Amino acid sequence: MSSPQRADRTSPAPDCAVTSLRERKKAKTRRTIQEEALRLFAQQGYDATTIEQIADAAEVSPSTFFRYFPTKEDVVIQDDYDPLLMAAIKAQPADLPPLTAIRAAFRSAFGLIPQDETDQVLTRMKLSMSVPALRARTVENLLATIDMLAGAVAERSGKDPRSPAVRTLVGAVMGIMLPALFTWVEQDGRISLPDLLDEALGYLEAGLPI
Structure with a gap:
């Protein structure tokens, strides 16, 4: 009788492998729903497209759609x-000072997004700026991003995320980001978004010289 093989310590545990596979499948389903939604919005307009049509195009049930996106607006915003x-x-x-760290993080994070995803972001941004219901949700999303950045700055600096210093810094970051995003959309993505954001954050880091 052969002795049992020793477990390979470099191999992932079975439960971790199952979790990873499940997460990949969820990510694929989420991406498919979003891609089909954007395709339908481009073909027939946002208002004319129903959740049922999106679910059918993505080959999922409406209930599955709602597990990934609570509303039709979320399929664009999230x-x-x-x-x-x-x-x-x-x-x-x-x-690194908080602002320098944020600038480097934006450059790093946005530089990792592949071109096909960048094109999708551009499509979503155009929709968000042109559909009234989406503009309202975009504001909510920006407020959530402000809270997220405030938490990150507070963690690095040891300050309260609600302090005026932290909120002012984060507000300034968001304030210079929005014109950069608007310019990117107006130029139909012909200018690099990471470059636009880095340039804008560079002006802020330098004290906004004019």
Whole structure:
């Protein structure tokens, strides 16, 4: 009788492998729903497209759609880039000033987004700026991003995320980001978004010289 093989310590545990596979499948389903939604919006307009049509095109049930996106607006507004940005901020050296760390994190995080995803972001931004219901949700999303960045700055600086210093810094970051995003949309993505954001954050880091 042969002795049992020793487990390979470098191999992932079975439960981790199952979880990873499940997460990949969920990410694929989420991406498919969003891609089909954007395709339908481009073909027949946002208002004329129903959740049932999106679900049918993505080959999922409406109930599955709602597990991934609570509303039709969310299929345009929601993305996975906030966690990517947060990870990039946390990866910056601890001795960097908060604004310098944010600038480096934006450059790193947005530089990782492949071109096909960048094109989708551009499409979503155009929709968000042209559909009234989406403009309202975009404001809500910006407020959530402000809170997220405030938490990251507070963690790095040891300050209260609600303090005027932290909120002012984060507000300034968002204030210079919005014109950069608007310029990117107006130029139909012909200018590099990471370059636009880096240039804008560079002006802020330099004290906004004019």
